[in-house]
């Protein structure tokens with residue numbers, strides 16, 4: 001019997017007929033250019049085909065043995081943040097007209113995607129207070145790598161890039177991979193081990209006419225707010241370097257946008273804007289810069305621009321623009337190799353921001369501020385535990401330090417036994433923070449669960465594990 | 466072929482008068498109620514002013530649209546209707562493999578066990594996800610003939626960067642000729658990401674010209690390959706859709722020079738279960754799961770670009786690697802001191818990897834091979850019929866069969882009638898068909914790169930051919946009619962020059978308002 005599958009509409013009978021019309025005898029003839037010595041003369045060693053029901057069952061099984069974080073009992077952040085996703089977001093961004101289209105190379109027939117991406121660029125520009133945002137990078141980690149490379153292109157001849165000593169560890173690794181082949185030296189700036197704030201003396205000392213850019217994170221990886229942004233702006237620009245700000249996008253509902261403190265390039269992680277954490281991907285790299293042609297022409301990634309129809313009556317429309325920066329035109333001289341990006345995550349972000357609106361963004365950032373500060377405060381009351389162990393003001397994430405007997409690992413195990421998942425273990429990564437964990441609290445963590453967390457932490461630390 | 470009548474009168478794209486959402490904003494209207502902190506928490510904490518330093522507080526609200534929930538729903542539903550997609554019609558965009566993106570894949574990837582799993586959760590909580598990734602790595606290794614695979618790269622171009630970085634690390638650590646081997650050989654017909662990725666990894670790009678047959682020019686390759694060669698990046702089947710039959714010789718030349726062979730898997734849809742890069746002599750390969758393995762393209766991503774390598778290169782792959790111990794327990798292993806490091810946060814575009822897993826599990830070994838066979842059949846069917854239409858031709862290696870795609874030239878049509886490949890592409894839109902890729906590869910004048918894929922039915926293929934026929938008829942009788950296309954799309958041709966001009970450049974609502982005020 002002929003093997004069939006719902007995604008393959010050409011039957012053997014149709015095949016025979018089609019071959020006849022193109023004067024070929026058998027299907028095999030079409031593969032005659034492949035040298036016989038290389039042909040695979042066996043079946044691939046893969047599972048056989050399965051019915052849709054069997055596929056669903058297998059995937060259902062694999063999903064079900066994971067512990068989903070949707071019950072608000074997992075306190076992890078560090079670059080992938082659990083937030084509530086309004087139901088209309090996946091319903092709209094998941095429309096198959098968006099999902100199953102390619103990059104909008106034919107603008108006349110792709111206005112839906114182009115306008116949505118223009119709205120994405122526009123809404124992010126408003127939140128960040130910067131004129132230009134591209135239509136996405138892979139994630140914030142790669143956006144940082146690209147930003148560092150961009151500073152070196154803009155500031156020709158300069159080859160150093162400075163980062164805060166408290167930089168997100170994962171981003172730091174990606175930054176190194178991206179900059180090493182370009183001969184860019186990455187150096188860390190000291191920080192105050194109590195407040196976490198950047199050591200401005202060290203910043204000054206390290207700056208020089210070979211520094212292309214300086215990176216600040218706000219809130220930092222360790223959760224505290226870097227409050228010296230005006231001083232940093234001043235220092236960095238008087239040294240002739242560019243300021244790159246990595247910000248948390250939801251925090252900007254209440255925190256100062258980086259465009260107001262002189263950031264030349266802004267990056268952020270857009271996953272919290274309506275995308276699930278999905279085991280760390282897809283994420284969404286937000287990448288923006290000031291409207292200065294020296295910067296914009298060196299930007300990586302795709303940009304959607306407003307225009308109009310050629311003929312009258314002129315109608316407003318959108319196209320991909322400034323493409324001479326890109327690989328399909330400039331090849332090895334392109335600003336980046338990026339081609340496919342994270343467009344659908346950008347669509348998701350546009351729908352999300354349209355949905356929560358300006359007041360919603362503000363209130364959400366407030367809710368997170370309340371809850372995370374509350375959690376930190378009550379955890380700090382546990383004997384032998386301090387929180388935040390670094391920084392004065394925190395937002396969403398905070399370092400918890402355990403100083404009496406329990407190791408972070410003991411805490412982690414104890415929490416798991418109680419169906420809770422603690423923050424990221426930092427022990428060893430920041431030796432001065434001792435036995436510590438980075439907790440993340442969002443609107444998904446309710447009062448009751450936070451209190452259960454505190455009780456459980458108390459029991460574990462009292463027990464001395 | 467059955468002649469199917471096509472008409473530009475029977476189809477038209479939806480069109481809505483849909484301004485930017487900013488223009489619909491009315492202060493005070495809202496589309497969503499965000500959760501607020503419990504009263505006890507708010508009391509306990511008091512004013513937020515004490516928590517956030519004065520200098521760091523945002524003054525005022527960001528200028529986002531204020532609209533109702535229904536307005537959001539209508540806005541994006543209308544916009545979606547002004548967007549062509551695989552769900553709406555034939556999308557023969559060459560090199561992009563716009564096949565059907567199965568609905569089941571979307572459904573399974575949104576299961577909370579996947580969608581709500583945090584990447585830093587204890588591995589004991591993520592055994593299902595790790596098993597899926599581990600299995601998928603092994604399947605892709607088998608499909609490509611490689612020994613080890615990383616799923617971390619986010620797209621094809623990032624796969625290239627990763628692969629080239631791995632080659633570079635090999636030359637640094639194994640041949641110890643990293644400094645000297647600073648050249649990457651790339652055919653002139655290659656995709657733009659190949660030279661861009663090599664340059665990002667610090668390589669000088671040496672362009673290898675194509676032969677009269679549109680294949681790698683062996684003499685030119687011999688001349689360029691040598692002690693400075695880090696490797697050759699090759700797409701096979703190449704970008705004109707023809708299999709590089711001299712692959713054994715190509716591999717020989719590159720390997721003898723001490724270089725490595727890189728396989729750009731964008732065209733993998735031609736060869737699943739038929740031939741494997743690993744068996745042809747390739748050392749590194751990337752796949753585009755958003756092409757070959759049916760994960761949706763999402764209007765430009767997220768994609769996924771796994772990289773496979775031969776065992777001598779495995780230690781250089783990005784960390785973490787996924788490992789399975791004797792008890793069947795899955796874990797993450799960071800202990801690869803010679804790894805290139807990380808290329809992306811966490812483990813790659815996991816949601817896409819779930820979809821690719823689902824696709825392979827559904828088709829199985831029989832289905833993957835059959836998919837490639839049909840993709841090749843369909844492309845040859847198109848190549849044969851379209852190249853016989855007046856004004857079109859099939860340049861290079863005329864007698865060689867095409868693989869999964871074909872590149873048609875409209876050069877003759879342009880000479881005869883003034884109608885260019887771009888005009889043809891735009892006119893196709895009027896028939897409810899997406900245009901092929903145009904002006905790529907660069908070695909074909911007036912190129913129309915057509916990739917029908919295996920999921921199109923014969924009727925759809927015939928309709929596509931009929932549309933080319935209709936356009937040819939028009940070009941030779943009434944070229945002005947073709948020039949004015951498209952007419953049935955939401956908008957007519959757009960002014961790209963104006964979009965990019967410094968005086969009119971508008972990249973955001975913010976810039977729009979600033980320009981208006983000037």
Ligand SMILES: Cc1ncc(COP(=O)(O)O)c(C=O)c1O
Pocket residue numbers: 338339340560561620621622623656658659700704729731732753768769770
């Ligand atoms: C031949 C070829 N190589 C590489 C790429 C780059 O893939 P991606 O867009 O996933 O980065 C493409 C995609 O357009 C391609 O067609």
